Structures are given as C-alpha cells and as structure tokens.
Amino acid sequence: MSSSPLLADLIEALRCLPGVGAKTAQRMAFHVLERDRAGARRLAERLALAVERIGNCTRCRTFSEDALCALCANDARDRSLLCVVETPVDQLAIEQATGYRGHYFVLLGRLSPLDGMGPKELGLDLLAQRLAEGEVHELIIATNPTVEGEATAHMLAQLAHAASVRASRLAHGVPLGGELEFIDRGTLAHAFGGRQTL
C-alpha cells in the first residue's frame, strides 16, 4: 500500500513508456519527486503539448506540428532525391547517420494486409502524385529488410517504374565490425552476391 494515491497513479501512468515495468516506474516517480520536480513539470508540459499538437506533415507524412514539416519546408534540400522509410524513427536514424540532403516520404507502416495496412494506409496515392510532379529523379527505398519490408520495397519499385523514376535500395551486407562467422546466412548471401570491385 502506497502512502499517496496520486503517487500510485503516477507510477501506473509511467508504464505507458516502452521498457518501463513496475520497478522502473517506481524508481522514476520517486526520483522526480525527490530530486527533479522542475524537470518533471517541464516533461508534463511538453508531453501534453506534443500529444496535442504533433500531427503528420501533409507532404511527407512524418511527425510535424505544422502542415509542412521543417524538412519539407527547407529549400536548401535536394528535391530530386526522395527517400522512403517506414517510420519517423527510421527517418531520424538516416538523418543522423548519413549526409543525405534530399527529401523523405514516411509510410507510417509497411505493407501488411492482415493488419489492414494496404497501399492506401501507406499513402501511396500521395507518393504517386509526388512522383508524377516530375521533380524526383531517384526514389531511395529504405524499408526494413524484413519479409513485409521487402514486399513494400517491391511495390515501391513498381510505383517508381510506372512514373519512370529510378529506384534504388539500401545495400544489404556485412555490418561494420561484424564477423563473417557470426552473420546470418541471408545477410552473407546478400553480401556475397552484391560484392563490389576494389
């Protein structure tokens, strides 16, 4: 039995965060109450604001509080390159790891008819329309290398083909620091087949 119902409520609510179980939620609640009330207040405000105001960009479908996200609105970026990713996290990963200066299109999912994710849910009509505008010269397909991601990639390639836009796919292969001995067969087969001239 907790000494405070509000505290018990807070501990329960913290569990909506991924990877946070009962013990961690408890530790988090006590920590902010004991040591960082200002931080907790700020978090509460920003969480409420984000949930209320962040929707999706009307052009690339990523998270954005404006109709057009900061990336789409940025004129300095190359409009001839369009990189298609499954989620905003994937977009952020590419943005942080590579020097890519083109635009993005976020599917917010992957092709998965059983989960009700079809071409319409992935916004492919919006994408087709974008390709038809004629500005995009290369469609970089960066869906995940899973069965569903590959099926999605296949459909995207067809879409690019129909619009006479060149389609490319992220290279599969041995990850940096990986050892051949421990790499799964599929990856190794891909890496072998896609070997490059030195």
Added chain:
Amino acid sequence: MSSSPLLADLIEALRCLPGVGAKTAQRMAFHVLERDRAGARRLAERLALAVERIGNCTRCRTFSEDALCALCANDARDRSLLCVVETPVDQLAIEQATGYRGHYFVLLGRLSPLDGMGPKELGLDLLAQRLAEGEVHELIIATNPTVEGEATAHMLAQLAHAASVRASRLAHGVPLGGELEFIDRGTLAHAFGGRQTL
C-alpha cells in the same frame, strides 16, 4: 535535424527520468506519439498533478498529498511500532516485502554534515517529540548499512535511549540465495557474529 521542434523538446525533457539517455528518450517519444497518445496524455496530467500536489506528511514526512498520509491516518496499524527509513522508496520496499503493520518515520536523507544533512534536516526534533508522546514501544531502525546510514542509526538509537524506547536494527547477514564464497567480508563478519541458535 528533427522534423519537429516540439518532438525535439519532448525528447530532451524525457531525459529528466533516471536511466533515460538520448536513444531511449527518442524511442519513448516516438512510441507514445505513434502508439499511445492516450497514455501519454494521462502521464502528462498525472505528472503535473503529482509534482504540484504531493508534499510531505506532517507526521512521518513521507510523500503525501494530504497533511496526514494514508498510513499515518490508518487506525488499524500498530501505533507502538515505529520504523525509521531514509527515503519513501525504502518505506515502500519494506511495505511490499514484509508483513509489518506499524508506522513509519522517513528521514528524507541520512546524516551527512558535508551535504548539510544534520539532525534538523532529518526531522529528528519531530521524531523526538513523537517518542516523547509515549505511544511508541519499539523504534525499528532501517537505515541503509552504509557508513552514513550506520552513523544515522547510532544517533537514532541514542534518541530512543533518551526517551526510554527500545531500539532495534534490521539484521545484517547472508542474503537469500547468496553464496558465502561471493559475499563481501563485512557482511560475512556480520552474519557470523549475529549467528542464531537453531
């Protein structure tokens, strides 16, 4: 570069939680925005409410939104037993692990003159006053077995002695499931010295 300033703000604010670094904060923010906006809204409300309303119980100093916490207000609990702990988390741990039905007193710290934690900061005047009331027959000292915790325990024992109240201390010894081989010398010495007749 993130596509949304509000999202970047949220990620930064999430880092006030213990054990949450840049990557985890990112994952949390994307998770709630994609999959659990209702949970996030609830968390924001409860966090704000908890920070604003939770203070300390005037009797035992634990976290409470009322002047008297639920435990102190509970007449069914044994008023002759008083367990002293360092923090509300320790109180909760004892409450969840043991069948203890007495009351608590929370120091909100431990004796540590260098950090400005003296008898006054630990509320020892409040505790002395409570012991003087005559209801308490046993003071159970459950401070941590650290140098500072032991010093605190020593002072608490003196306080109890002055009020002619019996003082006891949690037993130190081999933890359940522990192996003698891997236990530190101090603990083993304690366990040996405090051996019990079978």
